[in-house]
Amino acid sequence: DIQMTQSPTSLSASVGDRVTITCRASQSISSYLNWYQQKPGKAPKFLIYAASSLQSGVPSRFSGSGSGTDFTLTISSLQPEDFATYYCQQSYSAPWTFGQGTKVEIK
Amino acid sequence: QLQLQESGPGLVKPAETLSLTCTVSGGSISTSSYYWGWIRQPPGKGLEWIGSIYYSGSTYYNPSLKSRVTISVDTSENQFSLKLTSVTAADTAVYYCARLGYMTTAKYYFDSWGQGTLVTVSS
Numbered sequence: 001d002i003q004m005t006q007s008p009t010s011l012s013a014s015v016g017d018r019v020t021i022t023c024r025a026s027q028s029i030s031s032y033l034n035w036y037q038q039k040p041g042k043a044p045k046f047l048i049y050a051a052s053s054l055q056s057g058v059p060s061r062f063s064g065s066g067s068g069t070d071f072t073l074t075i076s077s078l079q080p081e082d083f084a085t086y087y088c089q090q091s092y093s094a095p096w097t098f099g100q101g102t103k104v105e106i107k
Numbered sequence: 108q109l110q111l112q113e114s115g116p117g118l119v120k121p122a123e124t125l126s127l128t129c130t131v132s133g134g135s136i137s138t139s140s141y142y143w144g145w146i147r148q149p150p151g152k153g154l155e156w157i158g159s160i161y162y163s164g165s166t167y168y169n170p171s172l173k174s175r176v177t178i179s180v181d182t183s184e185n186q187f188s189l190k191l192t193s194v195t196a197a198d199t200a201v202y203y204c205a206r207l208g209y210m211t212t213a214k215y216y217f218d219s220w221g222q223g224t225l226v227t228v229s230s
Contacts, residue, residue, distance in 0.1 A: 031212070034217075042222075043221060044203075044220055046216060046217060050212045076165050087154055089154075095170075095171070096172060097156070098154040098155070098156075106214055
């Protein structure tokens with residue numbers, strides 16, 4: 001199985017801050033990397049596919065980059081509704097695996 | 108708008124079988140472009156893909172659970188179901204059903220999710 005490791009596990013930030021979350025794969029996954037946002041008590045929401053393509057309706061302050069084994073999710077200007085846990089997921093090969101999550105908290 | 112809704116018992120005894128159904132509305136489960144799947148999340152932990160099914164009945168499972176999992180589809184009811192046998196406390200989790208889309212550039216992605224249902228394994 002491909003292991004996905006996110007860092008940091010959690011971070012504290014203020015509204016308006018630029019936030020970057022890193023996801024590393026245990027082997028090269030090309031650009032087959034998706035990102036999700038999950039708020040407490042809710043299902044994950046699909047944000048980004050193919051490492052850098054925004055799902056329809058996702059605000060442009062979200063962006064993704066990377067290929068191979070190293071990927072980043074960036075929120076350019078953190079908004080109150082962005083406080084949540086973010087997960088990466090590789091779609092290179094089954095079993096599809098997720099990172100352990102990064103919790104973005106209010107400073 | 109596509110909606111998915113999980114249903115089934117919230118409490119299952121150890122060694123018994125967990126059974127859940129996902130009802131799809133606002134779209135057909137028989138759409139050729141999509142698979143349908145189950146993902147679970149133990150309390151306070153991350154996400155684990157359990158398995159997926161195509162409307163034709165073709166399945167693929169996470170090898171870590173394969174010996175205990177069966178996913179089936181009922182196109183007439185626009186539903187798909189999960190059975191997990193010989194459950195233990197480690198199977199306590201929120202279980203989500205989801206649609207699995209495919210694009211050449213992205214391969215597979217989970218683009219629509221049910222709200223999730225908590226299943227507790229306890230005597």
